[in-house]
Amino acid sequence: MNKDVKIYIAGHKGMVGSAVWRAFEKEGYHNIIGFGSKDLDLRDQAAVKDMLAQEKPQVVIDAAAKVGGIMANNTYPYQFLMDNMLIQNNLIEASLHVDLDKFIFLGSSCIYPKLAPQPLKEDYLLTGPLEPTNEWYAIAKISGVKLCEAIRKQFGKDYVSLMPTNLYGPFDNFDLQTSHVLPAMIRKFHDAANNGNAPVTLWGSGTPMREFLHVDDMAKAVVFAAENKLPEHLYNVGTGEDLTIKDLAQTIQKATGHEGEIVWDSTKPDGTPRKLMDISRMHGLGWKHRISLEEGIKDTYDWFLENSNSYKEVKI
Template sequence: MNNTDKIYVAGHNGLVGSAIVRLLKSKGHTNILTRTSAELDLRNQVSVKEFFAKEKPQYVFMAAAKVGGIWANKTYPAEFIFDNLSIQNNVIHEAYKNGVTKLLFLGSSCIYPKNAPQPIIEDYLLTDSLEPTNEAYAIAKIAGIKMCQAYHQQYGCNFISVMPTNLYGPGDNYDLQKSHVLPALIRKFHEAKMNNDEHVTIWGTGKPSREFLHADDAAAACYFLMQNYDQPEIINIGWGKDDTIAELALQIKETVGFTGKLIFDDTKPDGTMRKLLNVDKLNALGWSASINLKEGIQNTYQDFTSKYDYYTSKK
């Protein structure tokens, strides 16, 4: 990508999309195209068609999606599958129709089977059943992968699909019901500290392990792959190391400065017990993550505290 090429970042206000925009600007790219959901509803086929016909982007980072944690996925499965399928279908198809040079589709590690061997290699896709709590979202993402591969096969489109692990960082969603585990815990511990609570209750047993990747690392990986990877086969993006939810909670507790106890509510679902991506394929191309979990949590907590008034106003 040249600095003057027109680059469309779909979902530029989201966690990964905003990190991609920050990175593109830091690299000197001056022709970055963005639209808010109010300006362009990507679920609307006619609107997306008109947008691509008018703007003619040369590169597309497809980071727009309806996302959420376990509670949101279980509560709104119809919205998760409909919205994501609609967004993907419209953007990918119009990218093909309007001659986009290259498109990067952001999937998710939840596409892999619930009981996939660990760490998870790309070849495990569609080898077993999915985790039921986020099946609707996972099926939509799998459809996006297969769509990119089909357009590569039939039309020769340079559409690539990347599978990031659990992401976090500045710009995350800290809503207690709709967010993922790390930002939700940041808010829980912060409010417990403010209220001088004696304990914080955490969903599940604390035994499941998760891999966490900072959004700035994810953006750097996407930028690297946009420049250096042209194959239709999916490729994992991750840190390569995981931590239990209990270990994560202790790290956040220390960062926030909460001095109370932890209580694990084992009546709530754990989800998949382990989910660690094998990133050998990405590392072999010459890229690896650089922001460790301690540094990333500190960075994210600073982001949260700077926006805390906004989140409390939404209660």
């Protein structure tokens, strides 16, 4: 792909979008554009169409979404369903409207059935019920995947969906009310360590297994998809390795220097028992992750410490 190609990254200020921007710049791409929410409301169909018609990008990457953990999904089901459908549908429809050939849609591993066989293959989509605690977000993302598949089938355009496993890294959300499990743990252990190594209470039993991918590795997968015409419409992006939530907690506890007790609140939901991605499809094309979990957690915690003034410590 020519380094002069114009690339529009929706959601460029978020954790994923900003990582994608950095990855393209690192590879020598310099004609990259993005708009903050104050300048462009992606839920406004007319505004999105006008922007694409005016800017005429050659590649559109949808890294914009309303995201959050179990608590946020349970508390705001309507927003998680409606806002995400509006954002992605407007971007996909506007891209087709301006005859754009390359569109990369980013989703989540939560699109797969709760009790699907492990590891999760792309073919397992729509083969069983979803995990109830995040089905609102999942249904929105599934509709985006199917829209991109429909456009490939009907119009022959290179619209591809990348489904990452649990992402983490710099610019993550560390707010305890809305964050995902890994950044929430970093925040909890950090605050507890600074409060006399107070006990840390975590949701569930600690037995579910999860896979985690550093956002910079995900960003490289996006660049890979942009630079190559991928033969399928849907690809899992992950490490192919998982660990228990309890092991994750102990890894983060060590990284933050917390020496107190970990308490598991079994009255809170565990979520899906296991979510390991089958990444053979992407591996077969040549993409593989590079950052280990231990290295990635250290990198993320270092970033958190450098930016901890953005997060008020919680007295425990």
